[in-house]
Amino acid sequence: MAVRKTGFEGSTPRWGFAVTPQEIFERHVRAGMTRDAEAQAGLYTPDGVFEAPLMPEGTGYPRRLEGRAALRDGFAEMHRRAAADQRVVDFARSRYVLHTTADPDVFIVELDTAFVDAEPMALVQIFRLRDGEIALMRDYFSPEIVL
Structure with missing residues (x-):
């Protein structure tokens, strides 16, 4: 995957050392x-x-998950669905670019996920951090791709 390095060192998480947006x-x-x-x-x-x-609404995929328990359960369900999906990610052709912003706790990622035998998927994710952890992640993608 291609990464644009920014030199931004990120915020200090609860465990006491800096974590960059790329690492997160x-x-x-x-x-x-x-x-x-x-x-x-x-x-x-x-x-x-x-x-x-x-x-x-009504697709069975979450529009919003809040709190670690809901996140864990929601991600587990998304992973179960993904396991049944026949698409295989082509990591060699998949790419992302990470953009930092004027706010050191916000970064944006453009993703182009390539698949072996399926149409590629482009998406944008916006991350907002608090103390080195993700406080909010917005995932913008075409729902037709996962439905």
Whole structure:
């Protein structure tokens, strides 16, 4: 995956050392790719929020998850659905670009996920941090791709 390095050192998380936006994002991706909902939810603040604002109501996919327990359960369900999906990610062709902002606790990621035998998926994720943990992540993608 291509990464634009920014030199931004990020905020100081509860464990006392700086974590960059790239590290937070890559931990989030790694937890998702290994389907580790507990690790993924653990990257969020206790009151952390995941939002998928473009997801239509009634699809079975969450539009909003709030709090670590809801995040863990929601991510676990998304991972179960993904496991049944026949698409295989082509990591060699998938890319992302991470953009920092004037606010050191906000960063934006543009993702282009390539699949072996399916149409690619482009999405944008906006992360808002608090003390080095994800307080809010908004995931903007085309719902047709996951439905």
